[in-house]
Every structure is written in structure tokens, then in C-alpha cells.
Amino acid sequence: GLAEHWGKSVLHCPYCHGYEVAGGPLGVLATGPMAVHQAQLIADWGDVTLFANGLFEPDAEQMLALERRNVRFEPAGVAELEKDGSDGLIVSLEDGRKAGVRALFTAPRNTMASPxxxxxxxxxxxxxxxxxxxxxxxxxxxxxxxxxxxxxxxxxxxxxxxxxxxxxxxxxxxxxxxxx
Structure with a gap:
């Protein structure tokens, strides 16, 4: 569901899109350990859940940093993203739980568009x-x-x-x- 929601409710940059989605529940979909950094920043725009998606487990220092910014850590894998009926998303986890977010931020690995x-x-x-x-x-x-x-x-x-x-x-x- 990332591609179909990209640029609407799946976003890459809080500096480009944070104001538009501020005040609601926000998520960060981890692509690696840098997600801890991203989640700490995005916490200035709303209540954040870091969806680790089974990719990594923060160490004690990273967990403390997340706690200081009131970021909730969710280790479970993400199974599906679906529109919530308004402008947000329902994040369905592999264990069956669901979480609603106004927007989901992620940092995909970039590649050159041309050789x-x-x-x-x-x-x-x-x-x-x-x-x-x-x-x-x-x-x-x-x-x-x-x-x-x-x-x-x-x-x-x-x-x-x-x-x-x-x-x-x-x-x-x-x-x-x-x-x-």
C-alpha cells in the first residue's frame, strides 16, 4: 500500500509535509535504524508510533531517546496499509492489531533515476x-x-x-x- 498512498498519507519529509498533518497521530515506518532519528524529529508534529516492521530492535540508548520524545515503539511487522475513510491510514500489523495514523513517514533508499x-x-x-x-x-x-x-x-x-x-x-x- 505504500505506492498507492505515496504523497498523500505516506510521506518522506516532515519539513515538507509536517505542517499539513500536524496534530494527529503520526507513524514512522522503519527502513532501518535511521528511523529512530526520523521518529524523534517527527514528534514535534504529533504523537508518533515508530513501526519497526521487524527490521531492527533499538538499543537501550535509542529507546531512551524515543522515550524522551514520547515516541511509542512498535516492533511488530506491518502487514497492510489501507485508507481509513478520511485522509489517514489504518496500519494493520502482522499480529492482527491495527493502528490509525493521519500520516505515515518513511525514508526509502534512493537510487539514481538515470545511469x-x-x-x-x-x-x-x-x-x-x-x-x-x-x-x-x-x-x-x-x-x-x-x-x-x-x-x-x-x-x-x-x-x-x-x-x-x-x-x-x-x-x-x-x-x-x-x-x-
């Missing part, structure tokens, strides 16, 4: 959500004359960052053509 950077010989760095193209402070990749920006070149995906990075990469590419 172009790899074909050009660009180097990649492992970001916290998957590979990103390695760039310097002027957005140039490890291949001279090749620039990258936006989601392809940074782990934190945000439209404003992508637009800004793209504009800056364009300026730097132009200056390189003129002065290099």
Missing part, C-alpha cells in the same frame, strides 16, 4: 538515504566539466535545496566555461 552520472565516470558517496553524486563546493563532480545538483547530489531532498543547488551549479558551470 548518466555513472556512465560519465562520476564518483558516488553513500548518503544516509542512498548514493549521491560526489560534488565539490562549486557543485562540480569528480569529472571535470560535469556538474550535479539537487537530489542527485545531496542526501536531504527538498525542492528549495534542489532549485538553489541547480542555480548555483549553472553559475559555476558558466564561470568554468569562461575562466577555465
Amino acid at each position: 548518466l552520472a555513472e556512465q560519465l565516470g562520476c564518483t558516488f558517496t553513500e548518503g544516509f538515504l542512498g548514493p549521491v553524486i560526489t560534488v565539490d563546493d562549486r557543485q562540480q563532480t569528480t569529472v571535470k566539466g560535469v556538474y550535479a545538483a539537487g537530489d542527485a547530489a545531496r542526501s536531504m531532498h527538498n525542492i528549495a535545496f534542489a532549485v538553489s543547488g541547480g542555480a548555483f551549479a549553472g553559475v559555476c558551470a558558466h564561470q568554468s566555461l569562461v575562466f577555465d
Whole structure:
């Protein structure tokens, strides 16, 4: 059910979507241990349940961090997501229990949409959500004359960052053509 609810009640970023869903029960669907970090942040927008989905068990320090932010930890696997009749979701757990959430946040692993950077010989760095193209402070990749920006070149995906990075990469590419 992730794909059918993506962008509506399954979301990736509290900074992009948190305000829209604030005040209701929220969930974080774990894709790995980074979900602890995500759940702590999302707690500023509502009551959060971290659905570990059977992927990991937080250590004592992580559990304490979740408790400090009043995040409920749910270790059971998630069996199904279904619309709740309004704008939220029903999270059905493998043991038969159900939980209602206004929105479910998750951090899927990203991949490049195109093989172009790899074909050009660009180097990649492992970001916290998957590979990103390695760039310097002027957005140039490890291949001279090749620039990258936006989601392809940074782990934190945000439209404003992508637009800004793209504009800056364009300026730097132009200056390189003129002065290099």
C-alpha cells in the first residue's frame, strides 16, 4: 500500500509535509535504524508510533531517546496499509492489531533515476538515504566539466535545496566555461 498512498498519507519529509498533518497521530515506518532519528524529529508534529516492521530492535540508548520524545515503539511487522475513510491510514500489523495514523513517514533508499552520472565516470558517496553524486563546493563532480545538483547530489531532498543547488551549479558551470 505504500505506492498507492505515496504523497498523500505516506510521506518522506516532515519539513515538507509536517505542517499539513500536524496534530494527529503520526507513524514512522522503519527502513532501518535511521528511523529512530526520523521518529524523534517527527514528534514535534504529533504523537508518533515508530513501526519497526521487524527490521531492527533499538538499543537501550535509542529507546531512551524515543522515550524522551514520547515516541511509542512498535516492533511488530506491518502487514497492510489501507485508507481509513478520511485522509489517514489504518496500519494493520502482522499480529492482527491495527493502528490509525493521519500520516505515515518513511525514508526509502534512493537510487539514481538515470545511469548518466555513472556512465560519465562520476564518483558516488553513500548518503544516509542512498548514493549521491560526489560534488565539490562549486557543485562540480569528480569529472571535470560535469556538474550535479539537487537530489542527485545531496542526501536531504527538498525542492528549495534542489532549485538553489541547480542555480548555483549553472553559475559555476558558466564561470568554468569562461575562466577555465
